[in-house]
Amino acid sequence: MKVCIKTIGCRTNKADSIELRQALFPLPVSFTDTLEEANAVILFTCAVTSKAEKDVRLYISQARRYAAGAPIAVTGCLTEVIPPEKWKEMGVAIVFNNSQKHMIKSWVEEILKRFEKTELKGTKKETGTEIKEDIIQITGMNRPPLKVQEGCSMKCSYCIVPKTRGKERSIPIEEVLKKIEIFVNNGAKEIIIVGVQLGAWGKDLNPPQTISHLLERIFKKNFSTRVRLGSIEPWGINEKLIEMFSVKTKDQRLCPHIHIPLQSGSDSILKKMNRPYRKSDYYKIVSKILEADPDIAIGTDIITGFPGETDKEFEETLNFIESIPFAYLHIFTFSPRRETPAFSMPERVASDIMKERLKRLKEIDETKRNLFKQKFRGKTVNAIVEKVSDEKEASGTVEYFFRVSFPLVASQEVKELDKKEIVKVKIVDTTPFTAKGVMI
Ligand code: SF4
Structure with a gap:
């Protein structure tokens, strides 16, 4: 029986779907990305933007059409809203809200029973042992995200x-350590530590701990994989964490990359967004990080077109972004979600203004990406x-979070690639979105 698991949205959602794949792994099922082949979907x-919601609806209609007869289950954030x-x-057979995800496995087992009963005689059955046991089979990637934290107690207004x-x-x-071990034993070469509010990791544990404790414990284990920290809010970053990124003391397995959502470079907009920092706080944190490692890749999220955002406030954001050597920007236009305070805020920004602002931000993003890679x-x-x-x-992802492609000259090199954890590549050319190199 073939199961198609599709994930829309953030890395935390991706990590959840990987956990489900791991849970289903012992069953006689295999995974497919092709709807036509799927016996269950x-x-x-994701509920974060109206675009994500649109994508969900579109995927369901595609699943009904191309995976005709296959039951469709939905889970994740939008199930808490719709x-x-x-x-x-919409044609969905069953809904598992965020607290019911653990029940999906039993649902698949039920379908499996029905599937086995109706299967044609003589048709070869798949068994768990026939499925290739490696991380690519489970996750579809050798750099899987691992969720270490769930939920958010903040109240950003959007x-x-x-x-x-x-x-x-x-x-x-x-x-967490046990999960990492499973990933490592199954061939993961990089683990991305993710959470909805990663910087809050450990606050609720007894005794309370911080994300830097977690990283220290991971590195003590001598896992061979490298570790990348997922998105972390500015208020979740402490001195100890910054020190861990210092070129002088850094564990070589920690990727020199940090993603810190800024959202706006205007204090008045940050206030309306109910973000608990101002741009000077953000600047201080980033300056300390750059002092610790001047080459580190710093990425950020920006929302433009927040209700009431004036031209002046937008210009402030642009100027602030210019003052920081970001490696890349993830840019979003404000997406009103009915269940949030920002939904009813006055002075929505007109869509043509929003588009123009998006265009200008994209230009800056391109320049930043170019400058960063050129180094x-x-x-x-x-x-x-x-x-x-x-x-x-x-091609692959480097520790500084950009992709590089490089030619393979001898067929021997292809075989060698499989054995290597990590390939050393000398960068010879870069553009904003690509880098070319040679294997050394
Ligand atoms: S944007 Fe704010 S409220 Fe939303 S998950 Fe991040 S910190 Fe929490």
């Missing part, structure tokens, strides 16, 4: 996540190979 939904009867109208994912809670350290020309970076095309070229 499970969709991890009532079950509406899902039924954000629906605290409603959909509940209060902050941490996965205990021993459980690495002639330098050697470490790539985890994720794709080999026609045995002639390979």
Whole structure:
């Protein structure tokens, strides 16, 4: 029996879907990305923007069309917002809200029983042991995200996540270490530590701990994989964490990359967003990080078109972004979500103004990406190979969070790639969105 698991939304959602794949792994099922082949479809939904909601609806209609007859299950944040009867109208067989995800496995087992009964005689059955046991089979990637924290107790005025994912809670350290071990034993070459509010990890544990404790414990274990920290809010970053990124003392397995959502470079907008910092606080944190490692990749999220955002406030944001050597920006236009305070805020920004602001931010993003990558020309970076095309070229993600492609000259190199944890690549050329190199 084939199960199609589709994930829309953030890395935390991706980590949840990977956990489900791991839970289903012992069953005689295999995974497919092709709807036509699927005997059951499970969709991890997102409620953060109206675009994400649109994507969910579109995927359900595609699943009904191309995976005709296969039951569709939905889970994730949008199930906390849309009532079950509406899902039924869309053709969804069953809804698992965020606290019911653990029940999906039993649902799959039920379908499996029905499937086995109706299966044609003589048709080869798949068994768990026939499925290739490696991380790519489970996760579809060799850089899997691992969720260590769930929920958010903040109240950013535009954000629906605290409603959909509940209060902050941490996965205990021993459980995290066990999960990492499973990933490592199954061939993961990089683990991305993610959480809805990553900086809150450990606050609810007894005794309370911080994300830097967690990283220390991970590195003590001598896992061979490298570790990347997922998105972390500015207020979740402490001195100890910054010190861990210092080039002088850093564990080589920690990727020199940190993603710190800014959202706006205007204090008045940050206030309306109910973000608990001002741009000077953000600047101080980033300056300290750059002092610790001048080459580190710093990424950020920006929302433009927040209700009432004036031209002046937008210009303030642009100027602030210009003052920081970001490696990249993730840009969003404000998306009103009915269940949030920002939904009823006056002075919505007109869509043509929003588009124009988005365009200007994209131009800055392109320049920043270009400048950041240029620094690495002639330098050697470490790539985890994720794709080999026609045995002639390979590409992968480097520790500084950009992709590099490099030619493979001898067929021997292709075989060698499989054995290598990480490939050393000298960067020879860069553009805003690509980098080319040679394997050394
Ligand atoms: S910190 Fe703010 S933006 Fe992030 S999940 Fe919590 S409420 Fe949403």
